[in-house]
Amino acid sequence: MGLITGVCAFLYHLPQIYKWLLKPYYITSFFMTIAFLVVRKTPGLCEHLATQREDGNSCDFDWREVEILMFLSAIVMMKNRRAITLEQHIGNLFLFSKVANAILFFRLDIRLGILYLALCVAFVMTCKPPLYVGPEYIKYFSDKTIDEELQKDSRVTWIVEFYANWSSDCQSFAPVYADLSLKYNCAGLRFGKVDVGRYGEVSQRYKVSTSPLSKQLPSLVLFQGGQEIMRRPAVDSKGRAISWTFNEENIIREFDLNERFQKSKKLNKSRALKEEKQQNSHQEEAEPDADTQEQSSESKKDK
Incomplete structure (x- = not known):
């Protein structure tokens, strides 16, 4: 039942998530996160890469790369324990994935590492995470x-x-x-x-x-x-x-x-009552004035 509820909630918020994911910051971060995976697995490119695998298959991860990726997963899980929003979860994943990618590229080829690091610097300088835009009373x-x-x-x-x-x-x-x-x-x-x-x-x-x-x-x-x-x-x-x-x-x-909040609501009610009393007192003061004006006008007529 809980799984069905989660799926329904995800489908309900899918249009908002879709718009959120289409922002340039998240699109660019996603491609930078999977950069090493793409380079290592792309046919025609991976055959020219160095590898430490015993079978010489350069299109698959060696034991050191698997170790780095496992360590990345553990770090992300530890950091996400204190995350309170979806943006924080995604941000931690992107951040530590970029660090892992930089290490993997430098280990593979120093030229690829320098190129990836330069792309990360350019990304930080030109692409900022989207700010919250929504309803608020602030x-x-x-x-x-x-x-x-x-x-x-x-x-x-x-x-x-x-x-x-x-x-x-x-x-x-x-x-x-x-x-x-x-x-x-x-x-x-x-x-x-x-x-x-x-x-x-x-x-x-x-x-x-x-x-x-x-x-x-x-x-x-x-x-x-x-x-x-x-x-x-x-x-x-x-x-x-x-x-x-x-x-x-x-x-x-x-x-x-x-x-x-409850005390503030009581304060608001007391303020409203005071304002009503003040308005009533002003009205009562205004009514005698009107009566006196009528009496004076009548006395003038009698004269």
Whole structure:
């Protein structure tokens, strides 16, 4: 039954997956991932390649190549244990496959290795992974607007993501954060983002390191009245991020989103009641004024 449900879900989302896979980044990455396999298995080409097989068959993998491919599979499986989105799974597969391809090509022929490495460099410089484009209730801050917005209303709780477009972890987290904003955004609980890769002063002001070695990107920070309440991942005394998994369940639990959302809804109701009372009081004040005007007009007529 579970297999049937999975197949049905895959078929239902097939049009979206099809459009996603047709993007240049994924098409190019796919061909670079299978490059060594194509070279080793293509008739007319593989006969001219070197091999360490005892039977001399240069169109099949030798024992060292099989060992490298098996090691690649183990690394991808280990990395994907912490992946939370399909993009992360695919990205890990592409990344480590390219590394394995470079090793295999250098081992086969140094000229092929240099050529493949040059193609990888050109790919990184010219082809960027697609950014998330979808529904969200997120306010984007700049270095001039973030302080003012966070301090505008002390009753509003802000969850702000500090991110950088060049970070693959931030790109993978984007759809998760957007989905949370759709579920929990309200007048008393708001979601924001600021690009610390673009606004370096913001990263220094809020102590979010943009160094890849610190592993602080993305960072989620909870603000109340402009003051930081908590952040994930937490940072130790040496400025290094404590390992933390950015999935929806962890964020809801750590930031207590369900309770905060319920409190924010109550706050919205109380605000609405106050506004209604104020409107009613204004109307009551306006009605006596009208009565007094009518009485004065009548007295003038009598005179």
